[in-house]
Amino acid sequence: MKKKLEANDLSRIETPRSKTDHGESTKSQIIHWASFYDVVFGWLLRRTHDEVVRLATSSPGERVLDVGCGTGSLAIALKASVGQTGLVHGIDASPEMIEVSRRNASRASADVNFTVGLGEAIPFPNETFDLVVSQLAIHHLPDDLKQSAIKEMHRVLKPNGRCMIVDFEPPKSITGRFATRMFLRPMIKINVKNYLPLMEEAGFTNIETGETRHRLLSFIRGQVAGC
Numbered sequence: 523m524k525k526k527l528e529a530n531d532l533s534r535i536e537t538p539r540s541k542t543d544h545g546e547s548t549k550s551q552i553i554h555w556a557s558f559y560d561v562v563f564g565w566l567l568r569r570t571h572d573e574v575v576r577l578a579t580s581s582p583g584e585r586v587l588d589v590g591c592g593t594g595s596l597a598i599a600l601k602a603s604v605g606q607t608g609l610v611h612g613i614d615a616s617p618e619m620i621e622v623s624r625r626n627a628s629r630a631s632a633d634v635n636f637t638v639g640l641g642e643a644i645p646f647p648n649e650t651f652d653l654v655v656s657q658l659a660i661h662h663l664p665d666d667l668k669q670s671a672i673k674e675m676h677r678v679l680k681p682n683g684r685c686m687i688v689d690f691e692p693p694k695s696i697t698g699r700f701a702t703r704m705f706l707r708p709m710i711k712i713n714v715k716n717y718l719p720l721m722e723e724a725g726f727t728n729i730e731t732g733e734t735r736h737r738l739l740s741f742i743r744g745q746v747a748g749c
Contacts, residue, residue, distance in 0.1 A: 590659020594623030
């Protein structure tokens, strides 16, 4: 039985410090080169944000969580879609990523809350959010933590809440497969469709997959059953 969030204002939630704040280990891969990551990959990720926001169907007034928020650019874009009455939180296992996220939000004058936190132990109460998104983060987790993270996403969503995960999918064209094998070999085994049974196991309904305009990125999304 889920315990409902009583507070009306998400900004008042006190989020416990992640284990990574104390230097304890997690089996997930933590990126410690946040500023360099933003320079190298930021431009690519920002190109996808408008479409991710559209596919996630975020709307004014909603409470949104970005799991594995990286340097915060997607969370900042989501804040624009939910407006002043909406609230956006981003969590990442890397304290360095959270520091960069906060700087980026300050520069963008975006009121987004960033917290160090693990996807497999999301530091929020049950039924807190209308929407949970995760972009290019779940593949960093070992298989057992992938399942744990997706179950956690389900836990923190309200009834009828939505979840969308964006991740790599092997290209269909011969040239695309060749290029991936040559230059992105670690990504070959990643396929967003592999998350389908994990979402079913977590309890999501109305699950669907689809492509984005980016050739290497696809999405899977599902919904929490209503009351």
